[in-house]
Amino acid sequence: MLRQRCGRCGSRVYFDNWACLACGARLALLPDLMHLAALEARDAGRWVDVRAPEGPAWRLCSNAVEHAVCNGILEEDQAGTLCRACRFTQQIPSLSVARHVEYWRRLEAAKRRLLFTLADLRLRPVPKSESPDGLEFAFGADIEPGHRFMTAHNGGTISINILEADDVERERIRTGMGEPYRSLLGHFRHESGHYYLDRLRASANAEIEWRIKDRFGDMDSDYDVSLAAYYAGQAAGRADPGQFISTYATAHPQEDWAETWAHYLLIRDTLQSASEAGVEPAAAGRPRTRRGRKDRSRFGVMIQRWLPLAELANELSRSLGTADAYPFVLTGVAAEKMELIDALVHEYRDRLPPVSGTRIAPSAASCTATESTVN
Numbered sequence: 217m218l219r220q221r222c223g224r225c226g227s228r229v230y231f232d233n234w235a236c237l238a239c240g241a242r243l244a245l246l247p248d249l250m251h252l253a254a255l256e257a258r259d260a261g262r263w264v265d266v267r268a269p270e271g272p273a274w275r276l277c278s279n280a281v282e283h284a285v286c287n288g289i290l291e292e293d294q295a296g297t298l299c300r301a302c303r304f305t306q307q308i309p310s311l312s313v314a315r316h317v318e319y320w321r322r323l324e325a326a327k328r329r330l331l332f333t334l335a336d337l338r339l340r341p342v343p344k345s346e347s348p349d350g351l352e353f354a355f356g357a358d359i360e361p362g363h364r365f366m367t368a369h370n371g372g373t374i375s376i377n378i379l380e381a382d383d384v385e386r387e388r389i390r391t392g393m394g395e396p397y398r399s400l401l402g403h404f405r406h407e408s409g410h411y412y413l414d415r416l417r418a419s420a421n422a423e424i425e426w427r428i429k430d431r432f433g434d435m436d437s438d439y440d441v442s443l444a445a446y447y448a449g450q451a452a453g454r455a456d457p458g459q460f461i462s463t464y465a466t467a468h469p470q471e472d473w474a475e476t477w478a479h480y481l482l483i484r485d486t487l488q489s490a491s492e493a494g495v496e497p498a499a500a501g502r503p504r505t506r507r508g509r510k511d512r513s514r515f516g517v518m519i520q521r522w523l524p525l526a527e528l529a530n531e532l533s534r535s536l537g538t539a540d541a542y543p544f545v546l547t548g549v550a551a552e553k554m555e556l557i558d559a560l561v562h563e564y565r566d567r568l569p570p571v572s573g574t575r576i577a578p579s580a581a582s583c584t585a586t587e588s589t590v591n
C-alpha cells in the first residue's frame with residue numbers, strides 16, 4: 217500500500233480514511249483506485265481537489281452518501297452515480313438486515329484494496345458492465361439453511377459469502393477447519409487468482425500452458441473429483457506440504473495457483489507497506505529458493521526482503537500477545553511457483569487476452585466455500 221498524505225495539510229492519512237484526522241479535510245479515492253484526494257465543497261454536491269481547485273469537479277459516490285460504504289468520487293459529468301470501485305460490484309446483500317450494511321462496508325473495503333493492488337501491478341481490470349471480459353463482484357447471504365451462497369469465481373464474477381465479513385463466523389470456520397490463516401482480503405486475492413488464470417489461459421498460448429503445467433500440474437484434471445477427494449481427506453499424491461503454500465492448495469492445481477497467487481499479492485502488498493514506512497529489516501538467513509542468496513532477479517530480491525520482514529512481523533505479533541501475523545512456512549517449491557506467477561504477470565499484463573470463449577468449463581473455473589469447504 218502506498219503511503220498517502222493529506223492534500224491539504226500533509227498529514228499521514230490511510231487508504232480507508234474518509235477524512236483527515238488532523239485538518240478535517242474530506243478525503244476520497246480517485247478513479248485510479250490508488251490515490252486519495254483532499255476535497256473542498258463547492259456547491260450542490262460538487263467538490264474539487266484542494267490541490268487542483270481549477271481542475272475537474274467531482275461528485276461523491278452514492279454509496280458514500282447513502283450508505284457510507286465507500287470513499288470514492290466520480291467526475292461531475294460522468295453518467296450514473298457510482299464511483300469506479302463501486303461499478304465493479306454487481307450484487308449487494310439485502311440491506312433489510314441491519315448487520316448486512318456493516319458486512320457490505322467491510323467487503324467493499326477489501327475489494328478496494330484488491331483493486332488497488334491490481335492497479336499497482338498494472339493489471340487494470342475493468343468492470344464487467346463495461347466489457348464481457350471484465351471483472352465483477354457479487355456479495356450475497358445464504359438463502360436458507362443448507363443452501364449456501366458460494367464463495368467462488370466463475371467467468372469474471374467473484375462471489376463472496378457475506379459471512380466471511382463476520383469476524384466471529386470467519387474465525388469459527390477457520391478454527392473448525394484447522395486453518396492457520398483466513399481473511400476477508402485473502403478471499404478476494406484468491407478468487408482474483410482464478411480470474412487471471414482464466415485470462416492467461418484464454419490466449420491458448422502453448423508456452424504459457426507448458427510453464428503453468430510444469431509448475432502447478434494439469435489445470436484440466438477433473439476438478440470435481442479432486443475436490444471431492446480433498447474433502448474426503450484423500451488428496452492423493454498431492455499432500456506433501458513442502459510443495460504447497462497451504463493445505464487447500466493441495467486440492468487441485470487451480471486451487472494451488474489461486475492460493476499461490478493470493479500469497480504473492482500478500483507478500484507484495486506487505487513489502488510495499490513496509491517499504492513506504494521506511495521499514496527494511498536486514499536480510500538474515502539463506503533465502504529458501506534454489507538459486508541461493510546471490511539471486512539478484514526481481515523475484516529473488518523480493519523473497520530476500522520478505523523473509524526477514526515476515527520474521528519481524530511474527531516477533532512483533534508475539535510481543536503484542538497476538539497470533540503470528542504470518543503463520544506460513546514458505547518453502548523453495550512454493551516460492552518457485554510464486555516466481556512463475558510474478559514472471560507471467562510482468563510478461564503478459566499488457567497483452568492479456570479476453571476471457572470470453574475460454575475453454576475452461578464453469579465447474580472447473582469455480583471454487584467453492586461452504587461450511588465444509590474453503591474457497
Ligand SMILES: [Zn+2]
Pocket residue numbers: 222223224225226227236237238239240241
Ligand atoms: Zn489534513
Ligand SMILES: [Zn+2]
Pocket residue numbers: 277278279280286287288289298299300301302303
Ligand atoms: Zn463508490
Ligand SMILES: [Zn+2]
Pocket residue numbers: 406407410470471474582583584591
Ligand atoms: Zn479457489
